[in-house]
Amino acid sequence: MKMTRARSAFLFLAFALPPLSGAGTESIGSLRTLQGPVFLSRNGQERAVTQPERLYQQDVVRTGKAGSAGLLLRDDTAISLGPESRLALEQFTFAPAQGRLGLVARLFKGTMAFLSGQIARLAPNAVKVETPEATVGIRGTYFLVQAEEK
Amino acid sequence: MTRAALLILPWFLLLLSCAAPRTRVVLLPDPDGHVGVVEVRNAQGGRTLDQTHQGVQVPAGKTPGAPEILPDTAIQATFGAAMAAQPQAPAHFILQFESGSTALVPASRPLLARIVSTIQERRSLDVSVIGHTDTAGSDEFNNQLARQRAEGVAKLLVEAGVDPRLLEVTSHGKAIPLVPTGDNVPEPRNRRVEVTVR
Numbered sequence: 355m356k357m358t359r360a361r362s363a364f365l366f367l368a369f370a371l372p373p374l375s376g377a378g379t380e381s382i383g384s385l386r387t388l389q390g391p392v393f394l395s396r397n398g399q400e401r402a403v404t405q406p407e408r409l410y411q412q413d414v415v416r417t418g419k420a421g422s423a424g425l426l427l428r429d430d431t432a433i434s435l436g437p438e439s440r441l442a443l444e445q446f447t448f449a450p451a452q453g454r455l456g457l458v459a460r461l462f463k464g465t466m467a468f469l470s471g472q473i474a475r476l477a478p479n480a481v482k483v484e485t486p487e488a489t490v491g492i493r494g495t496y497f498l499v500q501a502e503e504k
Numbered sequence: 505m506t507r508a509a510l511l512i513l514p515w516f517l518l519l520l521s522c523a524a525p526r527t528r529v530v531l532l533p534d535p536d537g538h539v540g541v542v543e544v545r546n547a548q549g550g551r552t553l554d555q556t557h558q559g560v561q562v563p564a565g566k567t568p569g570a571p572e573i574l575p576d577t578a579i580q581a582t583f584g585a586a587m588a589a590q591p592q593a594p595a596h597f598i599l600q601f602e603s604g605s606t607a608l609v610p611a612s613r614p615l616l617a618r619i620v621s622t623i624q625e626r627r628s629l630d631v632s633v634i635g636h637t638d639t640a641g642s643d644e645f646n647n648q649l650a651r652q653r654a655e656g657v658a659k660l661l662v663e664a665g666v667d668p669r670l671l672e673v674t675s676h677g678k679a680i681p682l683v684p685t686g687d688n689v690p691e692p693r694n695r696r697v698e699v700t701v702r
Binding site: 380381383384386387389406407408422423424425426428430432434435436437439450451453464465466467469470472476485486487488489490491492493494495496497498499500501502503504 | 525526527528529530531532533534535538540541542543544545546553562563564565568579582583584585586587588589590591592593594627628629630632647672674675676677679680700702
């Protein structure tokens with residue numbers, strides 16, 4: 355029993371954490387809440403996600419019918435998606451000591467709640483949400499966006 | 505007019521007659537009750553939202569419409585599921601050090617066990633261990649000390665059983681003070697390591 359639990363914990367971590375590899379692979383946060391169908395697309399390959407896992411720049415999160423997802427980024431920005439939504443984490447840079455800060459998220463379709471974090475507090479002009487119809491510039495802190503599909 | 509253009513024209517008119525997709529943006533208070541500001545802009549123009557429940561609609565290719573105050577029922581109907589999926593707020597822990605040293609002050613030591621249990625309870629995959637400095641002294645010295653402190657805390661967490669792959673260990677230097685001060689001001693509360701469990 356004990357063995358099984360240790361093993362399942364190991365397997366959980368082995369899936370959730372890709373092996374440490376070269377530069378440019380730093381995690382930008384994690385997918386924390388998942389309900390219904392949620393899909394994660396990385397390097398052009400999409401797969402279903404059922405457990406919390408780490409997120410990387412350029413990841414695209416998609417929810418199906420009755421799906422929802424909550425993301426927590428490294429600067430404490432919280433983004434949550436309603437059903438039938440698709441969001442790309444296009445840019446995330448959080449290196450305050452070097453003065454490098456930026457966050458660009460693109461909502462292709464669906465609904466999103468956005469609670470801004472430290473990047474918006476330190477450099478408000480560096481945070482943007484893009485939709486097919488508009489750009490949302492953020493001086494803080496909590497807002498909602500819906501993008502209808504063409 | 506070319507033949508191709510004549511063939512395309514009816515399709516173009518049909519497209520125009522369909523309801524154009526829209527973007528909607530609504531401003532609400534954050535969990536602390538504070539109402540922020542957002543700007544909604546496209547090539548045709550822009551609008552600013554700065555009041556709670558204020559919303560704006562942007563039809564494709566058109567200027568953002570006039571902002572209007574929306575009732576809770578309408579906001580819930582569209583955004584209820586997205587709002588309900590918001591993840592639990594991150595847990596922050598602040599550890600303080602003896603002056604100029606990498607030794608924790610006695611009052612901060614019990615926090616280590618609380619950090620470890622929070623990581624386990626949340627099954628966190630993402631823990632930041634970040635050194636911060638005050639504004640006194642050279643950036644280089646401060647950054648190095650802040651990094652050494654953060655690395656020391658990370659080592660203690662790993663010794664207590666935390667998977668090192670969960671930890672992001674870095675220094676933010678003097679960029680994010682806990683207590684805002686001018687430059688070159690010694691402030692013990694700003695010399696700290698912050699552990700954030702997400």
